[in-house]
Amino acid sequence: MKGIAHVYPKDHINTDEIIPARYLNSDQEAELARHAMEDLDINFTQKVCPGDFIVSGDDFGCGSSREHAVWALRGAGIRAVIANSFARIFYRNCINNGFLAIECPGAARKINDGDRLEIDLVNGKIVNLTQKQAYAFQPFPEFAREIIAAGGLMEKIKKEMV
Amino acid sequence: MGATITEKILAAHCGRDKVKPGELVNCEIDTIMCHDVTTTPAIEMLEKYQIPKVWDPERVVIMPDHFVPNKDIQSAEMVARIRRWAQAQGIRKFYDIGRHGVCHALLPEQGFVTPGKTIVCGDSHTCTHGALGAFATGIGSTDLAATLATGKLWFKVPESMLFVISGRLPEGVYAKDIILKIIGMIGVDGALYRAMEFCGEVIDDLSVEGRMTICNMAIEAGGKSGIINPDDPTLEYVRAHSSENFTVYHSDPDAVYSCAMEIDVSGMEPVVAVPHLPSNVKSVRQVGDVPIDQAYLGSCTNGRIEDLRVAAQILKGRTVAANTRMLVVPATTEIWKQANREGLIDIFMEAGATVSTPTCGACLGGYMGILAAGERCISSTNRNFVGRMGSPKSEVYLASPATVAASAVAGKISDPRQYL
Numbered sequence: 001m002k003g004i005a006h007v008y009p010k011d012h013i014n015t016d017e018i019i020p021a022r023y024l025n026s027d028q029e030a031e032l033a034r035h036a037m038e039d040l041d042i043n044f045t046q047k048v049c050p051g052d053f054i055v056s057g058d059d060f061g062c063g064s065s066r067e068h069a070v071w072a073l074r075g076a077g078i079r080a081v082i083a084n085s086f087a088r089i090f091y092r093n094c095i096n097n098g099f100l101a102i103e104c105p106g107a108a109r110k111i112n113d114g115d116r117l118e119i120d121l122v123n124g125k126i127v128n129l130t131q132k133q134a135y136a137f138q139p140f141p142e143f144a145r146e147i148i149a150a151g152g153l154m155e156k157i158k159k160e161m162v
Numbered sequence: 163m164g165a166t167i168t169e170k171i172l173a174a175h176c177g178r179d180k181v182k183p184g185e186l187v188n189c190e191i192d193t194i195m196c197h198d199v200t201t202t203p204a205i206e207m208l209e210k211y212q213i214p215k216v217w218d219p220e221r222v223v224i225m226p227d228h229f230v231p232n233k234d235i236q237s238a239e240m241v242a243r244i245r246r247w248a249q250a251q252g253i254r255k256f257y258d259i260g261r262h263g264v265c266h267a268l269l270p271e272q273g274f275v276t277p278g279k280t281i282v283c284g285d286s287h288t289c290t291h292g293a294l295g296a297f298a299t300g301i302g303s304t305d306l307a308a309t310l311a312t313g314k315l316w317f318k319v320p321e322s323m324l325f326v327i328s329g330r331l332p333e334g335v336y337a338k339d340i341i342l343k344i345i346g347m348i349g350v351d352g353a354l355y356r357a358m359e360f361c362g363e364v365i366d367d368l369s370v371e372g373r374m375t376i377c378n379m380a381i382e383a384g385g386k387s388g389i390i391n392p393d394d395p396t397l398e399y400v401r402a403h404s405s406e407n408f409t410v411y412h413s414d415p416d417a418v419y420s421c422a423m424e425i426d427v428s429g430m431e432p433v434v435a436v437p438h439l440p441s442n443v444k445s446v447r448q449v450g451d452v453p454i455d456q457a458y459l460g461s462c463t464n465g466r467i468e469d470l471r472v473a474a475q476i477l478k479g480r481t482v483a484a485n486t487r488m489l490v491v492p493a494t495t496e497i498w499k500q501a502n503r504e505g506l507i508d509i510f511m512e513a514g515a516t517v518s519t520p521t522c523g524a525c526l527g528g529y530m531g532i533l534a535a536g537e538r539c540i541s542s543t544n545r546n547f548v549g550r551m552g553s554p555k556s557e558v559y560l561a562s563p564a565t566v567a568a569s570a571v572a573g574k575i576s577d578p579r580q581y582l
Contacts, residue, residue, distance in 0.1 A: 011351075012350050012351065012439060014545075014547045016526075016527070016545065016547045016548070016549060016550050017547065017548055017549070020527060020549050020554075021199075021228075021526040021527045021528055021550075022527055022528065024199045024228070024229075024528075025229060025233070025234060025236035025237045025240065026236060027202055027203040027206070027303075039548050039549040039554040040548070058351060059350065059351035059354065059384065062350055062351065062384060063286065063381075063545060063547060064285075064286050064526070064545075065200065065284055065285055065286040065300040065301060065302050066199065066200065066302070067200065067203065067284075067302035067303040067304060068203075070302075085351070085354070087351070087354070087384060088354060088355050088384065088386055089286060089300055089301065089302060092301065092302060092305060093302035093303075093304065093305075096302060096304035096305060096308075097304060141318075142186070143186050143316060143318075152304070153304050153305070153308050154207050154210075154211050154304060154307060154308065155211075157211075157308050157311055157312060158211045158212075158213070161213070161311070161312070
């Protein structure tokens, strides 16, 4: 899993910044993706190529519970968000969608905007191909592994219901 | 070793005697609340995964509020879809126009919040309902679909933080000032993943509405929930609003907390959270002369009758300053009617404010009071993030209803004590 890092080093990037509420009259991923991060960085959607990563500080995804934030980022091409830490509801929403929220304290300090990264999920590390460094990340909690393995929460529930 | 109220409620809902922080538990959910924005995606998921019926339609309460009355064709389509779905599912508790309101004000008012319950909603401010001694937390749309399908939801049992609010609340200082002060002290992720339990003589003396304001903003410190142990005022409120049976839980004296903080509010002054985080808290005095374009009174945080009364007390016989507009949005239909009976609507209109029908509307930058670039609003709501109420170049200052009303009169951010 390789891609370019888009680094937003600040803490507390909230879901209003990820997808402003004025666009919540739609839940279509492609429509939401057009406005991803626009109040923070108006050029975001033009910069991102499919498979890229966001790298950020503490408490990424705080604020509103809108799962639209996950869909907007995924729709814009983001494969994973790497952050020092995540807000609770956003983290759950990522896991439930099988979208990668990777906790790696200090990542936003070490990784430069535009660095090429490879995420190694098996060994739990982020390889910075540009800087030739590697960083270990926090393993996913057990419940998250189960949900991701099932392909998302609804897949897991559907299997359990049958 | 004792248990906290949160641990007791979660244990009772997963069939265990005891649970410990960090454990994963699959809990029965007593009430699932649905609003307009996050429910349509959940309905789509249920359809995609061919889950034809919700687990129990009697546990589902639908309260469209964000873009209601419909702000545009797309939001009208969303609510129309939810209406059709509710009918097909046999969900009877649907609060449509005429009975509508901001869901976190409406849910307790209509008697769906009782002590000891588990409550979830696809909305981060669900933590409000901990004010009545329930475990209530916000979830996303997939979690909502899962709960609708199974009646259960997984939680990691949170650690609890204890906030002991002591002293005597000075005149002109309110529940909103207390919770802003706490968020200012611990930061917007100071309670991440944890339950915030509030107690102390000041909490005991607060009205149930004031307690709701406090628990409502637990999420602004990153909390999973806010909660207050039930007491006589809780039970009085619940009996007046609900006919449900319930079980009251209390934290044990030897319950374990990840931390305990005592906050003496005796010397407190009215505060505001300046842009762009709820934790940027300063006293009104410290912010100096800050002119405002708009004053907004409403929301799940501070749109209840008590909030309207205190604002009306300040606005009575006064007028909103020139070049300033004031919007009053009673949080529910019943609150609107009560305000009308008490003459508060007249006071607001005579003062030059305007009063709208209940909606979340402008609080989240939806409609009915959006800010232009360069505009500044003082607001009784809960978030002052970039672009929260409109243009990303606008500013929101968070404050109590009294400070909002005082600022509307002065045309700049102002201490309410001079008008009381």
